[in-house]
Amino acid sequence: MRGAPTNAIETSHLTRTFGGLIAVDDLTLAIPQGSVFGFLGPNGAGKTTTVRMLSALIATSRGSATVAGYVLGKQNEAIRQTIGILTETPGLYDRLSAWQNLLFFAEMYDLPSKRAASQVEHYLRLLDLWDRRGDRVGGFSKGMKQKLAIARALLHEPQVIFLDEPTAGLDPESARVVRDFIKQLRAEGRTIFLTTHNLPEADELCDLIGVFRSKLLRLDTPGNLRAGMFGAGTQVRVVGDATRWLAAVRALPFVQQATAAESILTISLAHPDDQNPEVVRALVGAGADIRSVEPTSHSLEEVYLELVENEHASTAIGQ
Amino acid sequence: MQKVFVILRKEFREILQQRILLFGILLPPILFDVIPFIYLQKIGNGTRASSLSIPSLQGLSLHEYSQAVVGTAFSNLYILLSMIVPSTIAAYSIIGEKSNRTLEPLLATPVRRWQLLAGKMLSALLPAVLVTWMSGGLFITELAIFTDANVVAHVITEGWLILFFAGTPLLGLIAVSVMTAISSRVNDTRTAQQLSIWAIVPVAGIILGELSGQFALTAQVAIIADLILIPIAVLLTWGAAQLFQRENILTRWK
Numbered sequence: 001m002r003g004a005p006t007n008a009i010e011t012s013h014l015t016r017t018f019g020g021l022i023a024v025d026d027l028t029l030a031i032p033q034g035s036v037f038g039f040l041g042p043n044g045a046g047k048t049t050t051v052r053m054l055s056a057l058i059a060t061s062r063g064s065a066t067v068a069g070y071v072l073g074k075q076n077e078a079i080r081q082t083i084g085i086l087t088e089t090p091g092l093y094d095r096l097s098a099w100q101n102l103l104f105f106a107e108m109y110d111l112p113s114k115r116a117a118s119q120v121e122h123y124l125r126l127l128d129l130w131d132r133r134g135d136r137v138g139g140f141s142k143g144m145k146q147k148l149a150i151a152r153a154l155l156h157e158p159q160v161i162f163l164d165e166p167t168a169g170l171d172p173e174s175a176r177v178v179r180d181f182i183k184q185l186r187a188e189g190r191t192i193f194l195t196t197h198n199l200p201e202a203d204e205l206c207d208l209i210g211v212f213r214s215k216l217l218r219l220d221t222p223g224n225l226r227a228g229m230f231g232a233g234t235q236v237r238v239v240g241d242a243t244r245w246l247a248a249v250r251a252l253p254f255v256q257q258a259t260a261a262e263s264i265l266t267i268s269l270a271h272p273d274d275q276n277p278e279v280v281r282a283l284v285g286a287g288a289d290i291r292s293v294e295p296t297s298h299s300l301e302e303v304y305l306e307l308v309e310n311e312h313a314s315t316a317i318g319q
Numbered sequence: 320m321q322k323v324f325v326i327l328r329k330e331f332r333e334i335l336q337q338r339i340l341l342f343g344i345l346l347p348p349i350l351f352d353v354i355p356f357i358y359l360q361k362i363g364n365g366t367r368a369s370s371l372s373i374p375s376l377q378g379l380s381l382h383e384y385s386q387a388v389v390g391t392a393f394s395n396l397y398i399l400l401s402m403i404v405p406s407t408i409a410a411y412s413i414i415g416e417k418s419n420r421t422l423e424p425l426l427a428t429p430v431r432r433w434q435l436l437a438g439k440m441l442s443a444l445l446p447a448v449l450v451t452w453m454s455g456g457l458f459i460t461e462l463a464i465f466t467d468a469n470v471v472a473h474v475i476t477e478g479w480l481i482l483f484f485a486g487t488p489l490l491g492l493i494a495v496s497v498m499t500a501i502s503s504r505v506n507d508t509r510t511a512q513q514l515s516i517w518a519i520v521p522v523a524g525i526i527l528g529e530l531s532g533q534f535a536l537t538a539q540v541a542i543i544a545d546l547i548l549i550p551i552a553v554l555l556t557w558g559a560a561q562l563f564q565r566e567n568i569l570t571r572w573k
Contacts, residue, residue, distance in 0.1 A: 018570065055427055058566050080429040091421040093329070095336035100329075107325040108428040136336075152424065 008191035038206035084158035094138030326438025348454035401487035
């Protein structure tokens with residue numbers, strides 16, 4: 001029986017081994033319905049294996065999972081019926097036309113013939129491929145193939161969509177079309193499991209991010225990930241050498257850490273929004289001329305690299 | 320069954336788009352029909368009879384005997400044809416899908432394993448049986464037109480007809496199953512086709528035995544052969560089905 005899931009995907013201690021190799025180790029996560037989940041990790045981290053398990057393509061070794069309320073391992077056909085998947089390569093039939101490709105998959109997803117045709121037309125128009133519907137896919141550009149593969153994943157209106165590198169190899173304009181499309185899908189309440197190496201893209205699109213390397217290293221919102229990793233803070237640009245004002249800043253009891261480089265003071269604070277005014281007052285009181293005050297910004301890329309490198313180092317020490 | 324037909328339609332569309340594959344499917348039957356036509360035309364009254372002594376051809380005149388030897392040799396090639404053609408199609412159908420990386424999206428659909436396997440196997444088997452039977456039919460017509468009256472009855476025996484109509488689908492199924500197994504280990508269609516030739520060798524050996532007079536292809540022999548082929552075909556199809564699992568295809572196939 002299918003329940004009414006609040007989480008589109010839930011896994012509990014999900015594990016997959018290949019002989020002695022642990023590809024996915026004890027993965028426990030919950031992805032709320034209607035969110036975009038970014039699954040980040042280096043090549044060979046086990047991301048594809050995880051997606052294959054969750055899309056009921058391969059079995060789990062241990063643990064359990066539900067996808068769209070269906071129990072993995074027991075309701076695999078229902079899971080496959082409910083999800084859409086964009087694999088790493090578009091995997092289209094080059095000798096068939098765009099129309100024939102999509103119609104074939106629409107029928108494989110059990111759409112009645114009239115609805116299949118209308119869905120194919122809808123997505124071909126939506127992704128600007130309608131005029132090329134009769135052309136062989138073999139002659140399509142990479143971007144067109146990718147858009148067609150995305151259309152294929154959506155023909156049956158799945159509630160959970162797995163997208164593996166949806167913008168890889170696309171020109172900036174096509175990548176923007178795909179990203180906007182993903183936002184539109186989220187606005188429609190669909191859940192998207194996004195595997196990507198494009199970290200700015202993950203930052204832009206994802207509500208929740210999991211950093212993964214055989215096991216889940218961190219699971220949080222992009223904002224919390226950044227704050228949790230490097231702490232919140234403020235950068236103050238002053239006139240002249242900033243080291244002169246370090247003592248005044250460090251004298252404030254709530255300042256966790258302060259460093260100076262050229263004309264910039266970098267100050268770690270627990271609650272920057274509340275504490276910034278007092279920092280500014282202290283600096284002005286000490287005689288500093290302030291040019292600007294900005295929150296410290298760390299990219300998701302910095303967070304990701306820090307996490308993966310820390311994990312790599314701890315693994316090396318463990319060995 | 321709906322999805323099996325959907326897969327079949329897709330497979331046939333793809334086959335029709337591949338000239339090399341179409342050539343591979345149609346060339347052997349065309350050759351098998353054209354060559355005996357030439358031989359039968361050329362056999363005149365002065366032709367020496369073959370030194371082979373084929374029991375089923377006893378009692379024929381020298382001229383009839385010559386025609387019958389050629390007819391018998393070629394009639395047996397139609398049995399082999401049912402293995403050659405499906406191997407070619409299955410190689411493109413399964414390995415082609417694997418090398419083009421179209422299998423994973425297909426496996427991600429709610430298609431059942433048997434539906435996918437049936438679609439793939441039938442797309443190779445049906446054209447093969449059709450081509451074999453049509454080609455064989457043309458051969459019988461050639462015999463009727465270009466040979467002496469006694470020859471047809473000596474070449475197109477009950478045994479041959481039983482093996483031709485009941486045995487060729489089974490042999491085709493065996494060839495497709497073998498090709499499915501090969502597909503799990505091989506990544507290019509040519510290598511797969513070369514390997515699948517080995518499946519033809521035992522059948523070719525039996526045919527050679529008949530041609531060399533070791534035994535006659537009587538109705539009884541043909542029925543026994545068909546009865547032997549049934550469990551072999553079932554066993555090999557079961558083996559192919561075991562290999563054709565999502566898990567195996569995605570994690571163990573090369």
